[in-house]
Structure formats: C-alpha cells, structure tokens
Amino acid sequence: MRTLLIKNAKNIITMDKDRNAYPGGSLYAVDQQIVAIGNDIPYQAADTVIDATGKIVYPGLINTHHHLYQNLTRNIPFVQKTELFDWLITLYDIWRCLRPEDIYLSAKVGLGELLKSGCTTAADHFYCFPNGVSGELIDEEIRAAGELGIRFFPTRGSMSLGRSKGGLPPDEVCQTEGAIMRDSRRLIETYHDPGRFAMVRVGVAPCSPFSITADLLRESASLARSYGVRMHTHLAETKDEDAYCLERLGMRPLEFMEANGWVGPDVWYAHGIYFDDGEIGRLAHRGCGVAHCPCSNMKMGSGVMPIVKMLQAGVSVGLGVDGSASNDGSNMLGEVRAAHLLHNLMHGTTDIGAEDCLRVATMRSAKVLGWADDIGSLEIGKAADLFMIDSRQLAFAGALHNDATLPVLAGLSQTVDTTIVSGKVVVKEGRLVGVDEEKLARMAQAASNRLLNEASLRTKIDYGRMRANRAYPNF
Template sequence: MKTLFIKNAKNIIAMDENRTEYPGGSMYVVGQEIKAIGYDLPCESADIVIDARGKIVYPGLINTHHHLYQTFTRNIPWVQNVELFDWLIALYDIWRHLRPEDVYLSAVVGLGELLKSGCTASADHFYVFPNGVSRELIDEEIRAAREIGIRFYPTRGSMSLGRSKGGLPPDEIVQPEDVILRDTMRIIETYHDPSKFSMLRVGVAPCSPFSVSKDLLRESADLARSYGVRMHTHLAETIDEEDFCREKFGMRPFELMEETGWVGEDVWYAHGIWFDDKEIAKLGACGCGIAHCPSSNMKMASGTMRIMDMLQAGVKVGFGVDGSTSNDSSNLLLDLKIMNLLHNLQHGTTALSAEDCLSIATRGSAKVLGWENAIGSLEVGKAADMFMIDTNRLEFAGALFNDTALPILAGTPTVDMTIVGGRIVVDKGRLVNINEESFAMRAQKAAERMLEAALEHTKVNYKKTRIRNSAILT
C-alpha cells in the first residue's frame, strides 16, 4: 500500500469530538488509513510527501443528498421562481429524454464540482428511468464516480405512481414495482461494499410519498433490511406534499413512514422541513437522519428546517447540496456559507456558528450515512479524506483569525487540494483524473440535446424562452 506524508500544515482541523486542532501539524497515511497525526512524525520516506506549509487541512465534506442527473437541467429559465410541484411537472418533460451517456456525463460534472468544493463522499438519489431506455442507469453514475475518484453512496430510487394512478410524475418515467425491486436487488448484489473503507455503498430509495405506492414503500423497506443496506427518501419538504398525503392516504407524511416501516437507525430523509413537535421528538428517539438542503429549500420557497429543535431532540442532521436543478450548483462550501447565514436569520446569531455548520457537514453527515467509524473527521484509524486551502490566496488576506471558519466565512468556495482515501483527486484547484474542458464540452452538448428534444416534445415556442448564448436558439 502506498504511503502519504503531509507535513508542516498551517493547521489540521480534525473535527473530532473535541474539535482538536494541530497548528503546524503533520499526518501519516498508509493506503486509505490515517496512521498518525500530530507532531515530530518520522515519515519522510513516504511514497508521496506534501509540504502543506501555509495550508489548512480539513476533513472532507460529506454530501447526504443529491440528484446528479439534474446537472443538465440547471439555469433553465422557465423552472426558476416556481414551487416544487410545478417545478417537477415542467422538468419531467426534460428528464424523460435521459440517455445512459447523459447520466454518466452529468455525474462526472456534478461529482467533479463536489470534489472541487471539498466534498470527498457523496450520496445520490437516482429515480428517473424513462421508458425504452436501459435500466442500468445507476451503473453509469457508478462508472463516473470510480473514474473521478470520489467515495460514493448511490441510492436506487424509484417511481411507480404515475399520473394515471393519481401520482405526480408522467407514466413515461415510472416503472412497474416488480421491475423496480428486481433491479434494486441487482444493484445491491453487484455493487454494495459494506467494508469500513469502501469506496461504494448502495441504498434503497423510493422517491417520495407522491410518486410511489404504500406497497412499494413496504416492500422496499423489507428488501433493504434483508440485505442490511440503508434507506432514503424525500419527506416533509413542502406543504403540497403534506396536503397530498392527507388527501390520498389520510395521514401526514411521517405517519405514512411509520405505517410502512420507514423509521429507524437505518433511515434518512431529505429536507424534513414540515415536521411538528411530536414528530421531531420521534425522529430523535428512533434514530432517523435528516439531510438538510438549505439552498434548495430557499430556492423552492419550501421553508426552513427547524434545525435547532432537531439538534436539541437528538436528531441526526447531515448536509446536502440537493439536485443541481433546485440549486444550480454542486458546491458544498458555498452551501455551507448559505446555511450559516440562513440560520443566523432564522434562529439568531448565536444559533449555529460556522464551526457548527462544518461539523454538520462532516461528523453529522457521517452519522446520517452510518459511516462514522471511517469518515467525518481526521483521526487515527479513519480514512484519509480531506481538503486543503492555501491561506496565501488573496481572498484570505485579512481573514486569518479563525482557521476552522475560514473557508465558510471568507474567500471563494473552492479548494486547492482534495484527497480521497489517501489519493490526490484535486490539485491546484483542478481535477486530476479527467480533462475538465473536454468533459465540459461533451456535457453541454448533451444538455442542449435533452432540452431541444423536450422543447420539441412539448411544443414550447422558442421565442418565449430567452436563452442567451445557446446553440438551440431559433
């Protein structure tokens, strides 16, 4: 196994239980594992030696909720300034044109953005399987993650409740439930690696209460637990979702989860905005996790998660960037700044510090994913997942007074180096394993093809869509 020695760091921010810092410290890594951290480490003979003078080292950020396929539908004019249900209805007509290559390219772009903003591990929720297109679409995301070098946690999503059955999505992008369950088993059996330093774990993830049946929720829960994998879904994101559940099922969204077996230590939800006091207490008691997605919630005007009440109730809270169409970016550092500002406004300036936000995006996210034994902090015995920033950059001048808060409060939301499992994947701010410009060109062409197909399908008048600098203008 290769060895890595990081020396002379301006500071190492461990984000362990005691929030330990190592000013001037060093770190020794064997394979993926941190073997020593501190001072006077005799490790100069390592295979790779990084002189981190002037650089601050942080544990890698962990993204607990994303939709990578949405990378090709961001900054679309007619889905801006709309709420969730209208937003989804418009976008379904574009996503129905997804091809396997689109899924691969969108994952490369989205995961690349994540790595360049300090993210070293990311979950993803993929649930759109257009009729007539290969079912092996999550496989394309996994291929992208392996090539780019990120620790990956894809979840096999599903939609079975089309419009003809009272659901929100069109019938063209939902699947029969037996097909969903068979392919979910295939994904788990083919890819899931539960080992401590795994680069790939898999979860089970019906999309939402308004796109799947009760039967699919129950059967998905049974399947997940038979394989010992975790479970994920959207929940309590909007008032519209609550109204839908009351009308269709006669209960609140969380009650639906309780009835169908979707509560427990092995479950995490995305968003969790509209829980009441009793439900928050239950969340803390049962061990469910929440992926907090502040930028998405703000853009969609969904509301603000009651994060302080949840933390006080012992709810596991992690961080999520959410799909690029509801964020228009996959930048975790930028979202951490937004999170800090949002909760200053919502809960007061003493509620969540920048350090607290960093803890949620590292240790908190690791707990939500059930991976706290390996990732989320820089400690002996844990994975060498980290990012570095160079404090000599101009944008940090006059700001070098709090090393932990620095990349959240000051500067641009980019990093100088990202390391995953002891391997450098971002160096000098650029991805190491791919040609960024080549992939950017391929990705833009694919995105334009999808949008053009959707516009032709829905007969939208091009002249009403003021898309500047686009090859598809007529």
C-alpha cells in the same frame, strides 16, 4: 502499500469529538488509513509527500443528498419562479429524454464539482427511469465516480405511482414494482460494499409520498433490511406534500412512513422542513437521519428546516446540495456557508455557528450515512479523506483569525487547493486530476442542449427561451 505524508500544515482541523486542531501539524496515512496525526509524528518520508506550508487541512465534506442527473437541466428559464410541484411537472417532460450517456456526463460534472469544493463522499438519489431506456443507469454514475476517485453512495430511487394512478410524475418515468425490486437487488449484489473504507455503498430510495405506493415502501424496506443496506426518501419538503398526504392518504408524511416500516436508524430523509415538534421527538427516538439542503430549499421557496430544534432533540442532521436543477451548483463549501447564513437569519447568531455548520457537513453527515466509523473526521484509524485550502490567497487576507471557520466565511470563489480521497490526490491546485475539465464541460453542455431540444419538439414548448408565466413576468 502506498503511503502519504502531509507535513508542515498551517493547521489541521480534525472535527473529532473534541474538535482538536494541530497548528504546524502533519498527517501520515498507509493506503486509505490515517496512522499518525499531530505534531512531531515519527514519519519523514512517503510515496507521496505534500509540503502543506501555508495550507489548512480539513476532513472531507460529506454530501448526504443529491440528484446528479439534474446537472444537465440547470439554469433553465422556463422553470424559474416555480414552486416544487410545478417545477417537477415541467422537468419530468425533459428528464424522460435522458439517455445512459447523459447520466454518465451529468454524474461526472456533478461529482467533479463536489470534489473541487472539498467533498470526498457523495450520496446520490436517482429515481427517474424513462420508458424505453436501459434500466442500468445508476451503473453510469458508479462508473463516473470510479474514474474520479470519489467515495460514492448511490441510492436506487423509484417511482411507481404515475399520473394515471393519482401521482405527480407522468407514467413515462415510472416503473412497475417488480422492475424496481429486480434492479434494486441487482445493484446491491453487484456494487454494495459493506466493508471498511468502501468506495461504493448502495441504498434503497423510493422517491416521495406523491410518487410511490404503500406497497412499494413496504417491499423496499423488506429488501433493504434483508441485505443490511440503508433507506432514503424525500419527506416533509413542502406544504403541498403535507396537503397531498392528508387528502390522498389521510395522514401526515411521517405517519405514512411510520405505517409502512420506514423509520429507524437505517433511514434518512431529505429536507425535513415541515416536521412538527412531536415528529421531531419521534425522529430522535427512532434514530432517523435528515439531510438538510439549504440552497435548494431557499431557491424553491420551500421553507427552512428547524435545524436547531432537531439538533437539540438529538436528531442526526447532515448536509446535502440536493439536485442541481434546484441548486444550479454542487458546491459543498457554498452549502455550508448558506446553512450558516440562513440559520443566523432564522435563529439569531448564537444558536449555530460557522464551525457547527462545518461539523454538520463532516461528522454529522457521516453519522446520517451510517459511515461515522470510517469518515467524517481526521483521526487515527479513519480514512485519509480531506481537503486543503491555501491560506495565502488574496481572498483570505485579513481573515486568518479562526482556521476552523475560514473556508465557511471567506474565499468562496475558488477555495479548495487539494482534495484527497482514500489517500489519493484527486484535486491538485484546484483542478481535477486526470480530467480535461473543458472537454467535459463541452460534452455536458451539448448533451443538455440535445435534451432541451428533444423535449421542446415533443411538447411544443421552448424550455430554453420561454419564461414561466408567473406573477411578475417582466420583473
């Protein structure tokens, strides 16, 4: 058994149900599990001892929605100033050039960024499987997560409704429903761990109402529930999605989910911007969760999730960074700050504060993933998943008045000093442990350049240089 002792912390912010904090406190863990926390704990030695003088300890942040493969298609000029459907149509032509090694590199970059911003558990939604490329692509993400030491929740995404059948994506990145079901079953049987303190859990995740069939939804739900795994999809993200569903399906997006068995406490959706009041009530009643992705929603101009109404109704809401192509980063603390500022603007400064947003990214996110017994707060019996910031940084000078809100409001340039997952240090002094970050960055950029070059040759469009022809091309 390995042991961990963190002592003399400036403060320990637990995010437990009573929001306890322990100024000057300590934490002791055996293997993954916290066995003591507070002041004057009866432990003075451990295999790993961290003197946390001047440092504040927080529970690890939990990312409930991501598309890690998109890390190789960030900051592309051609897709700026586009809304979701046009953005997707363009990027599909690039993503169909993906190779297995690209998936590994993009996952390692994205998960590394998450760890460096205090995230200890990440869910990912991988749904783009180009024709002629090995189907075992999520395996590459799981390999990267294992090397970095992050707790990982990949969801096996899928698209079966290609353009020739009236869907949005090109046929080249869609699969047959038989292939989807076979690989979903393989991934669950190979990697899913339902036990306590699991490092990998697997979910089932058809992509969106405009890229799947009702048959795929029903088959996916049946498969997921036969294995007892969770279900995830995009929903209510844009007005275009609403219009598509009404025109093609004769019902709103949530009605489509309800008609095909995709509601319940084992389901969570990404975005949830355009749920009306009645739908919010139904979400709460059925126990569905929603991943809030404020940065992506703002960048894409999609809209603002009605988070206050959802929380008041009892909907489980977690936080997600979404795909890096619609965020351009994987910074969980940055996402918490964005949520706080956005909802101050939309709802006023009294409805949801900075500490509330931090709770959405910890305990509430854990509940969305069905993992609240293990992670989301610092308590005896839970996992030793946490991050620390050094309050002595210049960026915090004059701001040391509320430790719970400090990392949300100040010091965002390089906030996290240490990240620990399952009792192991994976970020130390702001750097990934055991990773040559500069080499990884070079390899990922080379892969990104190759992707854009291949797509440009295929489509005769220079994605890396041309701007989209939008209303203000010279602005």
